[in-house]
Amino acid sequence: MHPASNIELKARIRDPAIARDQARRLATEYLGVQQQVDTYFHCPQGRMKLREITRLAGGETISPLAESLSACPRSELIWYDRPDDADPRQSDFRLIEVSAHRAAQLKREMGIRVVVMKRREVFLHRNVRIHLDEVVGLGSFLEFEAVLGWGIDEQAGRAQVEFLRKEFGIAPDDLVSGSYADLLLAQ
Numbered sequence: 001m002h003p004a005s006n007i008e009l010k011a012r013i014r015d016p017a018i019a020r021d022q023a024r025r026l027a028t029e030y031l032g033v034q035q036q037v038d039t040y041f042h043c044p045q046g047r048m049k050l051r052e053i054t055r056l057a058g059g060e061t062i063s064p065l066a067e068s069l070s071a072c073p074r075s076e077l078i079w080y081d082r083p084d085d086a087d088p089r090q091s092d093f094r095l096i097e098v099s100a101h102r103a104a105q106l107k108r109e110m111g112i113r114v115v116v117m118k119r120r121e122v123f124l125h126r127n128v129r130i131h132l133d134e135v136v137g138l139g140s141f142l143e144f145e146a147v148l149g150w151g152i153d154e155q156a157g158r159a160q161v162e163f164l165r166k167e168f169g170i171a172p173d174d175l176v177s178g179s180y181a182d183l184l185l186a187q
Contacts, residue, residue: 003092007146007157011174031122041110046081075103086175
């Protein structure tokens with residue numbers, strides 16, 4: 001099984017309301033708001049995390065960790081590998097849906113590196129996911145993920161991300177090279 005790929009870009013944002021208005025203007029589809037709890041495990045190559053997802057009503061904020069995990073309707077084990085560059089970069093990934101029982105088992109057995117909690121609002125601009133993230137302990141971020149395949153190659157994905165970068169007015173000093181896990185561990 002070959003991994004799937006996308007082209008990613010992550011940036012800090014100063015005004016989430018302005019970014020949200022821009023995402024609404026550019027969106028071809030709105031996918032809603034989620035609370036995501038990402039438990040990162042030790043991994044010899046790339047990164048591996050368990051993502052536990054709870055759908056939120058638009059105005060809801062992140063609930064305490066214990067509450068969110070007990071109410072989690074969906075869990076995914078995600079492995080991904082990508083360079084830690086600030087510019088748009090290709091990320092190869094695999095995603096496997098897991099049961100709540102298996103999620104709990106993985107957390108006991110894998111060796112937890114760090115836990116990242118965030119509120120994510122998701123928009124689509126064609127095949128590009130636009131994420132507006134509020135990350136506990138880190139602040140506000142904007143992330144683009146141009147999904148490759150179905151006629152979209154790496155060059156087209158990079159062009160889509162660059163288009164959105166310009167539309168959102170992302171400056172070079174706003175770009176983030178690592179993962180949220182890396183940023184939390186660096187604090």
